Amino acid sequence: MGDTSRLCSVWLGSETGILKGVSLSRKQAFNFCNTSHLSRDQEVRALCWGDPAESELLVGSVDGTVKTFSTEKGSFTETRRCGDPADGCFTGLAVLSGSTLVSCVECGTLRVWREDSSEPVKELSAGKNVCRMRQSPVHPHKVATGGKENGLKIWDLETPEKPVFTAKNLRDDWLDLRRPHWVRDMAFIPGTDKVVTCTGYHQVHIFDPSSPQRRPVLEVEYGEYPLTALSLTASGDTVVVGNTHGQIALLDLRKGLVRGCLKGLVGGVRGLQCHPSQPVVASCGLDRFLRIHSLEDRKLQHKVYLKSRLNCLLFSSRDLEEPAGEGGAQEVKEEEEEEGDEVWDSMARVEEKPKRKTTEEEEPQKKKGKKKKKN
Amino acid sequence: MDFTEVPVSQHNKGKKKKNKTPKKKRVSGEGNGDGGGVEPKEEQEEKMEKSEQAATAFPPSFSVSEIKNKQRRHLMFMKFKQEKRKQKLQLKKKKKKEREALGDKAPPKEVPKTIENQRVYDETTVNPEDEEVAFDEGTDEFSSYFNGLTNPKVLITTSDRPRGRTVRFCEQLATVIPNAHVYYRRGLALKRVVPQCIARNFTYVMVINEDRKVPNGLVLCHLPDGPTAHFKVSSVRLRKEMKRRGKEPTEHSPEVILNNFSTRLGHSIGRLFAALFPQDPQFVGRQVATFHNQRDFIFFRFHRYIFKNEKKVGIQELGPRFTLKLRSLQKGTFDSKFGEYEWVLKRHEMDECRRKFQL
Numbered sequence: 001m002g003d004t005s006r007l008c009s010v011w012l013g014s015e016t017g018i019l020k021g022v023s024l025s026r027k028q029a030f031n032f033c034n035t036s037h038l039s040r041d042q043e044v045r046a047l048c049w050g051d052p053a054e055s056e057l058l059v060g061s062v063d064g065t066v067k068t069f070s071t072e073k074g075s076f077t078e079t080r081r082c083g084d085p086a087d088g089c090f091t092g093l094a095v096l097s098g099s100t101l102v103s104c105v106e107c108g109t110l111r112v113w114r115e116d117s118s119e120p121v122k123e124l125s126a127g128k129n130v131c132r133m134r135q136s137p138v139h140p141h142k143v144a145t146g147g148k149e150n151g152l153k154i155w156d157l158e159t160p161e162k163p164v165f166t167a168k169n170l171r172d173d174w175l176d177l178r179r180p181h182w183v184r185d186m187a188f189i190p191g192t193d194k195v196v197t198c199t200g201y202h203q204v205h206i207f208d209p210s211s212p213q214r215r216p217v218l219e220v221e222y223g224e225y226p227l228t229a230l231s232l233t234a235s236g237d238t239v240v241v242g243n244t245h246g247q248i249a250l251l252d253l254r255k256g257l258v259r260g261c262l263k264g265l266v267g268g269v270r271g272l273q274c275h276p277s278q279p280v281v282a283s284c285g286l287d288r289f290l291r292i293h294s295l296e297d298r299k300l301q302h303k304v305y306l307k308s309r310l311n312c313l314l315f316s317s318r319d320l321e322e323p324a325g326e327g328g329a330q331e332v333k334e335e336e337e338e339e340g341d342e343v344w345d346s347m348a349r350v351e352e353k354p355k356r357k358t359t360e361e362e363e364p365q366k367k368k369g370k371k372k373k374k375n
Numbered sequence: 376m377d378f379t380e381v382p383v384s385q386h387n388k389g390k391k392k393k394n395k396t397p398k399k400k401r402v403s404g405e406g407n408g409d410g411g412g413v414e415p416k417e418e419q420e421e422k423m424e425k426s427e428q429a430a431t432a433f434p435p436s437f438s439v440s441e442i443k444n445k446q447r448r449h450l451m452f453m454k455f456k457q458e459k460r461k462q463k464l465q466l467k468k469k470k471k472k473e474r475e476a477l478g479d480k481a482p483p484k485e486v487p488k489t490i491e492n493q494r495v496y497d498e499t500t501v502n503p504e505d506e507e508v509a510f511d512e513g514t515d516e517f518s519s520y521f522n523g524l525t526n527p528k529v530l531i532t533t534s535d536r537p538r539g540r541t542v543r544f545c546e547q548l549a550t551v552i553p554n555a556h557v558y559y560r561r562g563l564a565l566k567r568v569v570p571q572c573i574a575r576n577f578t579y580v581m582v583i584n585e586d587r588k589v590p591n592g593l594v595l596c597h598l599p600d601g602p603t604a605h606f607k608v609s610s611v612r613l614r615k616e617m618k619r620r621g622k623e624p625t626e627h628s629p630e631v632i633l634n635n636f637s638t639r640l641g642h643s644i645g646r647l648f649a650a651l652f653p654q655d656p657q658f659v660g661r662q663v664a665t666f667h668n669q670r671d672f673i674f675f676r677f678h679r680y681i682f683k684n685e686k687k688v689g690i691q692e693l694g695p696r697f698t699l700k701l702r703s704l705q706k707g708t709f710d711s712k713f714g715e716y717e718w719v720l721k722r723h724e725m726d727e728c729r730r731k732f733q734l
């Protein structure tokens with residue numbers, strides 16, 4: 001079990017409560033679930049790495065529990081209760097140095113938990129209807145929250161009374177009507193202090209806390225549908241956004257232009273992430289597929305069918321195409337040579353032996369292989 | 376009408392012309408008194424000769440499309456097609472003779488290629504033993520219907536100010552679907568209609584959209600929080616337009632047949648249709664509603680059947696018939712602006728391959 005989890009380079013949480021790991025080098029997807037009984041209560045809403053070494057994953061479910069999954073062992077190691085289901089689902093999970101966990105739920109309560117106690121150490125209210133909470137990669141104690149009619153707020157966890165930065169709504173429009181705002185997702189731009197957000201009214205805003213202006217510094221509009229997910233590329237000047245129709249676009253933040261669109265996604269985008277070092281972006285959504293596009297030529301590199309609707313995803317920092325290290329490496333190579341064309345997408349339950357698909361699947365996989373070569 | 380004689384052996388301008396030219400020569404030679412019919416042929420010959428003389432140096436590659444005159448080109452093409460058809464028939468006859476000659480030892484007949492045969496394998500095709508998909512379906516929005524907890528109650532309405540055909544279509548649909556109620560739209564917003572329906576225990580809202588007095592769209596919204604499907608409706612035939620139809624459908628609940636919904640999306644849509652009808656069909660009524668999916672088009676038919684003996688069945692078509700094509704499937708009740716879509720028809724991306732289907 002542990003070796004399969006060590007191979008996975010992309011982790012996804014699904015609506016059925018199953019944590020899925022995908023190994024792109026071996027082109028296999030694995031289901032990691034607690035026991036053989038599943039329930040919709042365990043629907044995964046938030047995923048984050050438990051430590052910088054990426055050996056542990058924190059999985060937040062709808063019923064308010066946060067489970068820790070160890071990639072070394074390949075199983076769930078502990079479960080913590082971090083809130084009531086009545087408060088709403090998790091909208092963000094983050095880890096401070098050590099074992100402190102920061103969680104945010106839909107009703108706006110941001111809590112800091114320590115490993116030992118079951119009561120939160122700190123608690124603050126970030127307004128109502130929070131859609132997302134994100135942690136700054138540079139300053140781990142800074143988090144940003146935003147939601148429906150709840151503007152962007154940047155909090156410093158050491159001074160939890162007041163937010164460090166509260167964004168002002170846009171100016172009234174030409175009819176003097178108040179503009180509605182709905183922050184769906186945000187990200188901290190690595191080089192500077194700025195924060196980029198995407199809204200449900202198909203706008204992308206950049207806020208600069210260091211400037212005296214509390215309104216957005218840059219505004220870009222894309223499409224006609226709410227933007228649901230956002231991710232910054234490693235270079236920091238392009239942002240990838242996805243909307244409810246499955247349209248994913250690359251926007252340039254310097255001037256505010258659309259660089260290009262990534263095709264292929266059919267359902268609403270729920271999770272988007274750019275790889276930390278390679279120019280690829282992974283997208284998952286309601287159409288039950290994980291797609292990996294390359295950022296340079298905007299072509300689809302990998303497409304994996306995962307049978308449930310996917311809610312969130314995480315990249316591991318290692319190279320995507322890296323072959324499996326240690327232990328099972330030789331076995332893997334032998335298997336690959338035997339099969340010739342890759343065994344694409346053989347879903348395997350971790351509890352039982354991984355099943356190989358029957359020969360009738362081989363032909364379509366060959367066709368898939370051909371399609372891939374064209375790309 | 377003079378024409379120079381050119382030896383037949385030089386007439387090899389591609390295989391299309393080989394058979395034609397000597398015949399034409401003969402015909403034009405004989406039929407001097409034909410008049411108009413002959414002249415174009417002669418002119419063609421003259422042209423051929425000219426081009427021949429010019430092209431004797433290198434291998435000829437003349438094709439019908441190079442003739443600039445439309446009428447002549449058309450004639451040549453017709454001739455070419457007739458030739459081809461003739462050759463095809465000759466080939467068939469030959470093969471048939473060979474088959475009969477061989478008798479039992481003849482090789483089996485080849486299966487013709489159809490688009491359904493050549494369909495690109497869809498990786499989302501549901502495997503019946505798959506546990507994850509079974510769990511997903513067992514706990515989705517239709518689970519309360521399939522577990523027998525709720526009975527369907529359908530509200531049928533139209534877009535604002537419907538015209539004759541649409542109104543009659545709605546009435547006929549209401550006879551086909553048991554426990555269906557038709558309401559006049561009165562210009563109400565759907566987003567406001569939906570919570571009122573939920574309060575009155577409806578399980579489905581069907582909105583038939585009309586364009587230029589003809590129904591052309593269907594929005595099917597499953598109620599408490601279920602998916603909303605938007606279809607394009609075409610080929611609506613009302614009851615009086617049906618040939619050899621039976622009497623009016625009775626109040627018995629029909630059986631439901633869902634054909635060919637094989638992919639995961641197909642399964643969702645199939646369940647959407649199945650949940651429109653009550654779970655226990657009344658076989659006394661001998662009525663059956665069929666949703667047949669072929670090439671992403673869903674054909675709806677309503678029949679009454681009778682078993683004459685064990686092997687023979689007679690069917691009468693009652694009820695309206697129409698064709699649906701799925702345009703989008705949205706998670707949640709009707710909210711076209713801010714809702715999340717599970718599947719959207721993107722014509723330019725999906726219709727590129729003729730052999731790839733989504734349902």
